[in-house]
Amino acid sequence: MKENLPALVARAAELCRDWRLPSVRAWKQRTGGLAIGYLPVYVPREVFHAQGALAVGLTGAGDDLEIIKGDAFYQSYICHLPRSTIELGLNGSLDCLDGIVFPATCDVIRNLSGVWRMQFPQKMSRYLDVPQNFEREMGGAFYRHELEDIAREVHERGGKQLEAETLRASIRAYNENRRLVRALFALRRNEPWKLPTAELYVVLRAGLVLPVEEHTQLLRDYRDLALLDAERRPMDQARVVLTGSFCEQPPLGLIKTLERAGCYIVDDDFVPVLRWLKGDVSEQGDPLANLVAAFLEDAIDSPVRYCGDGTKGQDLVRRVEESKAEGVLFCAPSFCDPALLDQPMAQAALDGRGIPWTSFKYAENTGQFQVIREQAGTFADSIKLWSEA
């Protein structure tokens, strides 16, 4: 018998909440495969999948764990994610991981790769430099070499040799997952009352720890159950796009707070690894070349991805327009360089189109939401009361 909607959401929420990674431990016991952790924002999970390894997305410890040792590694003006990652490493929660990949997201995550190596020299610790030159001949060649090198290292640690046919099958599995994610985003854009973001978020985030096949099934079940729920009816809420939360994740309470304050979040950038590649990766021909091409030519606009043509912020405007949003919430972690340096450009683009916005910051362990609730509530009220629509 299919589980009901509350049970499914509760299961997903538990997968997100439990930083001791019980589901990963269970998977390892069951399969004997390697588990490779990765930090935000993007790694090509298909490669690990094809090597029989489970890619495990790490997003810190949320608001559930008191950080003691991790704080001894970072100054007060550095974001929270690296502290909780170190804390989890030191308290043994990440022992089930056979390695961690640190993508080139920002200087903090880059340097976290070095701190990790110093602390855990016996584990695989790999920095994934992603190209900011998006031409196949240059950035593409470099990126391909990076992927081949990581695959070689995973193989040396006990993963399967990377083979074209298995990689193609992995791409198929992730394409299916991406299609469902896109469909859920489209559903939420159209009928946000049917897919509250606080729910969708945990269902998506469960994909960071589940094997892709299981996660795809979870997404399918969630969609079916949510659409069946006749109790869910539209309310007079302001439609907003939320942006800035692509790396360190906010506590779930913050997302609930925003919705309760009168916002329908109709688009967001939480857990972007699931949607980093906008469309399907080609399943024909050289699969590694296809992954590289997708990264170069079909990735989402993001503060961590170079935009050299002066059009910063235009993608956010497009998202607002496509989702028929009435405003934007800039919701970034404190001290997040990519998000906060990007913000003035994005805000200027919104101002140019007369799109209202408000901004606030959080940390993954923020525990008080009253101020944010008032701010978001006022913002939503002002949209509903004063907008031209």
Add this chain to the structure above:
Amino acid sequence: MSVTTRKPPAEKSAKDDSQLRQKEMIARHYSRLARAPETGEKNVYTFVPGNLTELLRSFDLLPVLPEINALQSGMRGKSGDYIALAEKLGHSEDVCTYVKCDIGMLKSGNVGPTGERLPKPDLLLLSYTGCFTFMKWFELLKQEYDCPVVMLHVPYQADGRITESMRTYVSTQIRKKLIPALEQVSGRKYDEDRLKECLQRSAQAEEDLVWVLQSAKNRPSPIDAWFGAVYYVGPIFSAFRGTEEAVEYYRALRAEIAERVAQKLGPVTPDGLLTEEKYRLVVEGPPNWTSFREFWRMFAEEGAVVVASTYTKVGGTYDFGFRHDADRPIETMAEYCMGCYTNLDLQTRVGILERYVKEYAADGLLVNSVKSCNSFSAGQLAMLREVESRTGRPAGFIESDLVDPRYFSAANIKNRLESFLQMIAQKRGGPA
């Protein structure tokens, strides 16, 4: 407080000849930039780490370094207002103050630190080396200026080495993206022979610079390798690498320091000659620029001399053998970019600090952690413990910022510095 300096005759800060000379060079460069709209000279905005000055000069293009503008503004007391303006315009209080200082300066008319207006860029060369913020910085500038921008992505040395793939990636970008853009902007064809001449001059200057920095192995050290050395690296980090002026400057500097070594003189500090070297320190991180002299005095008053620093390697790490190699012009530039200090992984940085502490016979390591620079700062506490454990010598930690005067707490820094020096003294005397 113990006074270990010999006061200069005048009230103003003491400077040695090389300091005055480099000051003139920098001022001349700013004047030349200010006159560029009339003279028709073209300029390229780029960054200190991974700067390709020889290549720009070979096209007769003038480099403009926004970090240098920011630090000069900081030293001249202008950065606070620029930062406040940028924050008023929506830039977060959490982010790099070099960026905000630059944006504030731009919005205030782009008047450079010497009081002359800087020209608009003819090209933005985003040498993306060792600092994520650089990318955002030039995205911001691109919104302000209608000029082309070239991204030169320089991979990080995560494993402490340069692979063939990394070298090829950077070299190909230089050949296929950067050089055509420079040809377009300058109206000149790429002249490899001219570039090679520049690179030969670079290697000469680098040789003399290394000799100067390594002179700190002497007792007493004739230089302060952090406060004093920021003047020494000024020409090679900013606009002069590859020029005859730089070759002459470093030759003269070497002679000046050789003379100090022969006379067993200590460094010249803002209050004059340091007469007694009590502590030899290695420093990790950039200095604070807004209270630079006050900061230096805190060290000088205690007889603390910095004998090696990592900040003086952000524009190029030369003391482990790298020299620009004119026989491999493109590849050598690629390797230079990848070898800049903040592009090195933490293990390598720890190794460098360990070597410095040991080879320069330092009493300890001091980290100046700056709020603005995650590239430097994130991970410094782990590095500090590792260096301490490898060398058995104490490490201290102070915090400030690059150019935000709000983050320079003199009393706090002085307290921490004095405690650190007391700890060294106690260690020398055995257990208390």
